[in-house]
Amino acid sequence: xxxxxxxxxxxxxxxxxxxxxxxxxxxxxxxxxxxxxxxxxxxxxxxxxxxxxxxxxxxxxxxxxxxxxxxxxxxxxxxxxxxxxxxxxxxxxxxxxxxxxxxxxxxxxxxxxxxxxxxxxxxxxxxxxxxxxxxxxxxxxxxxxxxxxxxxxxxxxxxxxxxxxxxxxxxxxxxxxxxxxxxxxxxxxxxxxxxxxxxxxxxxxxxxxxxxxxxxxxxxxxxxxxxxxxxxxxxxxxxxxxxxxxxxxxxxxxxxxxxxxxxxxxxxxxxxxxxxxxxxxxxxxxxxxxxxxxxxxxxxxxxxxxxxxxxxxxxxxxxxxxxxxxxxxxxxxxxxxxxxxxxxxxxxxxxxxxxxxxxxxxxxxxxxxxxxxxxxxxxxxxxxxxxxxxxxxxxxxxxxxxxxxxxxxxxxxxxxxxxxxxxxxxxxxxxxxxxxxxxxxxxxxxxxxx
Amino acid sequence: xxxxxxxxxxxxxxxxxxxxxxxxxxxxxxxxxxxxxxxxxxxxxxxxxxxxxxxxxxxxxxxxxxxxxxxxxxxxxxxxxxxxxxxxxxxxxxxxxxxxxxxxxxxxxxxxxxxxxxxxxxxxxxxxxxxxxxxxxxxxxxxxxxxxxxxxxxxxxxxxxxxxxxxxxxxxxxxxxxxxxxxxxxxxxxxxxxxxxxxxxxxxxxxxxxxxxxxxxxxxxxxxxxxxxxxxxxxxxxxxxxxxxxxxxxxxxxxxxxxxxxxxxxxxxxxxxxxxxxxxxxxxxxxxxxxxxxxxxxxxxxxxxxxxxxxxxxxxxxxxxxxxxxxxxxxxxxxxxxxxxxxxxxxxxxxxxxxxxxxxxxxxxxxxxxxxxxxxxxxxxxxxxxxxxxxxxxxxxxxxxxxxxxxxxxxxxxxxxxxxxxxxxxxxxxxxxxxxxxxxxxxxxxxxxxxxxxxxxxxxxxxxxxxxxxxxxxxxxxxxxxxxxxxxxxxxxxxxxxxxxxxxxxxxx
Numbered sequence: 001x002x003x004x005x006x007x008x009x010x011x012x013x014x015x016x017x018x019x020x021x022x023x024x025x026x027x028x029x030x031x032x033x034x035x036x037x038x039x040x041x042x043x044x045x046x047x048x049x050x051x052x053x054x055x056x057x058x059x060x061x062x063x064x065x066x067x068x069x070x071x072x073x074x075x076x077x078x079x080x081x082x083x084x085x086x087x088x089x090x091x092x093x094x095x096x097x098x099x100x101x102x103x104x105x106x107x108x109x110x111x112x113x114x115x116x117x118x119x120x121x122x123x124x125x126x127x128x129x130x131x132x133x134x135x136x137x138x139x140x141x142x143x144x145x146x147x148x149x150x151x152x153x154x155x156x157x158x159x160x161x162x163x164x165x166x167x168x169x170x171x172x173x174x175x176x177x178x179x180x181x182x183x184x185x186x187x188x189x190x191x192x193x194x195x196x197x198x199x200x201x202x203x204x205x206x207x208x209x210x211x212x213x214x215x216x217x218x219x220x221x222x223x224x225x226x227x228x229x230x231x232x233x234x235x236x237x238x239x240x241x242x243x244x245x246x247x248x249x250x251x252x253x254x255x256x257x258x259x260x261x262x263x264x265x266x267x268x269x270x271x272x273x274x275x276x277x278x279x280x281x282x283x284x285x286x287x288x289x290x291x292x293x294x295x296x297x298x299x300x301x302x303x304x305x306x307x308x309x310x311x312x313x314x315x316x317x318x319x320x321x322x323x324x325x326x327x328x329x330x331x332x333x334x335x336x337x338x339x340x341x342x343x344x345x346x347x348x349x350x351x352x353x354x355x356x357x358x359x360x361x362x363x364x365x366x367x368x369x370x371x372x373x374x375x376x377x378x379x380x381x382x383x384x385x386x387x388x389x390x391x392x393x394x395x396x397x398x399x400x401x402x403x404x405x406x407x408x409x410x411x412x413x414x415x416x417x418x419x420x421x422x423x424x425x426x427x428x429x430x431x432x433x434x435x436x437x438x439x440x441x442x443x444x445x446x447x448x449x450x
Numbered sequence: 451x452x453x454x455x456x457x458x459x460x461x462x463x464x465x466x467x468x469x470x471x472x473x474x475x476x477x478x479x480x481x482x483x484x485x486x487x488x489x490x491x492x493x494x495x496x497x498x499x500x501x502x503x504x505x506x507x508x509x510x511x512x513x514x515x516x517x518x519x520x521x522x523x524x525x526x527x528x529x530x531x532x533x534x535x536x537x538x539x540x541x542x543x544x545x546x547x548x549x550x551x552x553x554x555x556x557x558x559x560x561x562x563x564x565x566x567x568x569x570x571x572x573x574x575x576x577x578x579x580x581x582x583x584x585x586x587x588x589x590x591x592x593x594x595x596x597x598x599x600x601x602x603x604x605x606x607x608x609x610x611x612x613x614x615x616x617x618x619x620x621x622x623x624x625x626x627x628x629x630x631x632x633x634x635x636x637x638x639x640x641x642x643x644x645x646x647x648x649x650x651x652x653x654x655x656x657x658x659x660x661x662x663x664x665x666x667x668x669x670x671x672x673x674x675x676x677x678x679x680x681x682x683x684x685x686x687x688x689x690x691x692x693x694x695x696x697x698x699x700x701x702x703x704x705x706x707x708x709x710x711x712x713x714x715x716x717x718x719x720x721x722x723x724x725x726x727x728x729x730x731x732x733x734x735x736x737x738x739x740x741x742x743x744x745x746x747x748x749x750x751x752x753x754x755x756x757x758x759x760x761x762x763x764x765x766x767x768x769x770x771x772x773x774x775x776x777x778x779x780x781x782x783x784x785x786x787x788x789x790x791x792x793x794x795x796x797x798x799x800x801x802x803x804x805x806x807x808x809x810x811x812x813x814x815x816x817x818x819x820x821x822x823x824x825x826x827x828x829x830x831x832x833x834x835x836x837x838x839x840x841x842x843x844x845x846x847x848x849x850x851x852x853x854x855x856x857x858x859x860x861x862x863x864x865x866x867x868x869x870x871x872x873x874x875x876x877x878x879x880x881x882x883x884x885x886x887x888x889x890x891x892x893x894x895x896x897x898x899x900x901x902x903x904x905x906x907x908x909x910x911x912x913x914x915x916x917x918x919x920x921x922x923x924x925x926x927x928x929x930x931x932x933x934x935x936x937x938x939x940x941x942x943x944x945x946x947x948x949x950x951x952x953x954x955x956x957x958x959x
Contacts (some may be wrong), residue, residue, distance in 0.1 A: 038542020
């Protein structure tokens with residue numbers, strides 16, 4: 001990808017990270033620190049959940065080996081995305097170029113599997129030796145008629161967040177707006193940034209169905225390639241818990257006039273607010289009152305469970321360390337359970353997210369911008385917290401320190417979205433705090449007492 | 451928890467009416483094929499014609515069974531006391547490696563990267579490495595930093611030696627902080643090569659100024675190799691050597707680093723081979739590599755040529771014959787007899803083998819993984835009377851493949867086996883369709899394949915993300931035989947029970 005395009009993407013105008021600064025403002029990693037994923041990672045996270053497309057990594061086998069099926073973005077149908085395709089670049093290809101091999105590989109995938117589309121991921125090595133995936137994808141597309149989408153997001157371009165954005169850019173350029181829905185429908189919505197981890201999308205779908213709102217596409221959890229192509233026919237875009245794909249929402253607003261808003265399905269009140277907002281933006285009075293009725297009914301339905309959970313969790317304190325916008329939305333969910341959130345991670349959060357966190361949590365909020373394990377543990381102990389919520393890479397650090405832990409990132413196996421999800425979330429938090437094994441671990445070793 | 455809030459398996463969930471409705475509504479958005487077309491396509495992928503086409507594939511690799519060099523380098527590095535693995539290159543690689551190890555070992559795993567970006571791609575990575583070493587040293591206070599490279603640094607040809615010297619010159623790191631390094635591009639070799647390269651880098655660095663003694667100190671060095679069961683295996687090897695009274699040093703002992711006790715505190719560094727021990731290793735009597743593919747040329751070269759020691763890597767101590775041979779070799783070189791207690795253990799392992807033999811004898815299996823491990827496991831299963839059918843090794847060399855094939859052709863149980871070096875798991879799928887087997891041996895990556903083929907998967911490799919605690923058990927030694935049988939036979943028996951009709955649900959197996 002050329003530098004001017006990259007710079008343009010860095011300057012995403014709708015992102016408040018950039019608002020105050022003149023030049024590329026996305027946070028850059030510090031050399032020598034434990035860092036999160038790269039752009040390649042981010043691009044894959046965004047696109048690999050498209051279940052019926054083939055995804056091929058143009059690079060050494062390691063790049064695909066490291067990412068193969070590594071996130072629980074579930075599919076209700078096709079599983080083509082679970083195949084690990086790679087051009088498996090070796091020493092000779094680095095010297096002589098890998099384009100021919102890639103060309104053959106993509107042709108082979110199309111001949112063998114006839115997928116609706118092939119996504120081709122550029123990696124560090126093949127980008128540096130100058131393989132032109134854009135031209136190559138165009139050539140294969142012309143030859144075969146199958147959409148072949150270049151994803152020019154080699155790891156060295158930057159952070160995971162930036163990779164999300166690059167992936168969004170690839171979709172905007174090559175996919176969105178290339179097909180039309182077969183039937184009209186009065187209310188259509190896209191969920192942008194919902195990856196269906198542990199099946200979380202499926203906690204939301206029945207709610208939308210009950211309001212007769214049609215989900216055109218969830219970008220990209222349990223999505224089909226055809227869904228993405230039809231996204232431009234939505235009446236509203238909801239950004240789900242992540243500003244990483246903000247460029248998609250912003251550009252769709254500019255190009256197709258589709259309004260967007262940011263919402264979350266974590267916590268009953270967030271869920272209710274999101275449903276109401278969708279109804280208000282796209283619908284008439286009738287839809288809004290229907291949504292109100294649904295929200296009331298569902299809130300009533302889970303009230304007894306929530307009540308007993310609140311009794312178990314009253315006054316408990318939580319430390320949250322998760323990337324980006326999930327911070328504020330989970331803060332809301334925890335507060336609804338009667339808990340106090342004493343600190344939250346803000347490494348990937350935008351200025352706007354941070355303002356939102358402050359608003360929710362008050363001025364005493366501790367914001368942790370860096371996730372060194374020691375720092376996390378220190379904040380935990382100093383604040384007298386009862387439970388930590390974070391991602392898999394922090395899980396065992398926390399457990400070593402006998403800290404009750406709940407995984408709220410991609411390795412979670414329990415869906416937490418929607419009303420039932422909120423109760424499940426409460427159960428998970430209470431369960432972690434009440435774990436008998438942890439309680440035993442906290443007791444001193446009895447040896448020597450006799 | 452009430453029933454309705456129970457987390458339903460999604461298969462169960464999708465049978466609910468609301469999801470059926472949802473699905474119908476969604477259909478128009480899918481470019482779905484008809485069930486007939488799907489069945490027809492599936493049948494085609496199971497045909498002989500497809501098998502031929504699949505093996506004709508040259509440019510495309512599907513579902514590879516290997517990882518990349520720096521991943522192996524990190525596993526070698528954490529085996530040294532106070533060592534921080536440092537990845538010179540793009541940051542994502544380091545994040546992936548950490549995830550891999552955390553998911554496999556269920557342990558915290560520290561590693562840093564100097565996050566090279568497109569600027570470094572143009573101007574070289576010196577700026578990053580100097581800043582990175584400085585920050586990492588300041589933040590994490592390591593005793594050693596082991597630098598491995600990613601593809602990116604290799605493609606631009608960064609000169610690690612010069613960069614590290616310059617970092618010292620600029621005062622980014624103290625002069626006496628050991629910073630061994632290894633070139634570990636992913637487009638050459640695999641994780642076992644990376645382990646090998648980094649081990650050589652560290653041993654060379656830490657032993658280069660050690661005074662060479664006139665006579666050896668009688669010790670035996672052990673290089674464990676890239677092994678997903680490293681925690682259990684290193685401890686087992688040490689236990690056996692202690693029983694024999696053999697004074698030994700494990701080079702790159704990562705068993706404590708990857709299995710820290712629950713004390714209520716998190717330690718970034720835990721255990722491992724110390725700098726002093728490497729100095730002693732320099733003057734040891736002999737060095738044993740337990741997995742030859744992880745000690746291929748460089749360690750052999752360093753130990754044999756530089757250190758001038760006996761170097762022994764012909765046998766992995768796995769299975770009965772493997773363990774026997776290994777122990778006898780140790781006994782011969784160290785001059786210590788094998789004690790009665792170990793002979794008793796051997797007897798118990800043999801007893802377990804004869805007890806379980808009925809359920810493995812004549813069973814056909816497919817296996818994939820790293821060359822040395824796969825070879826040792828094949829030997830073991832043949833000792834049990836099982837017959838290898840397909841042996842798929844993505845990172846196996848031609849020479850290795852030919853040698854193993856020759857060896858198998860001459861055995862009773864292995865003569866129908868075919869070794870596929872350089873093949874991937876999609877090749878294995880075709881093989882398993884055309885010639886079905888009774889069970890599959892390999893890593894978590896074979897899960898979907900095993901499900902499709904309706905055979906049990908015996909998890910014996912790296913990575914294993916979806917089972918707990920396996921790495922805490924040994925696969926080496928006589929104890930390892932019992933563990934291997936425990937997992938294999940009981941998994942096969944579970945399979946028998948799961949597939950049994952009411953008339954075959956026996957209490958005794």
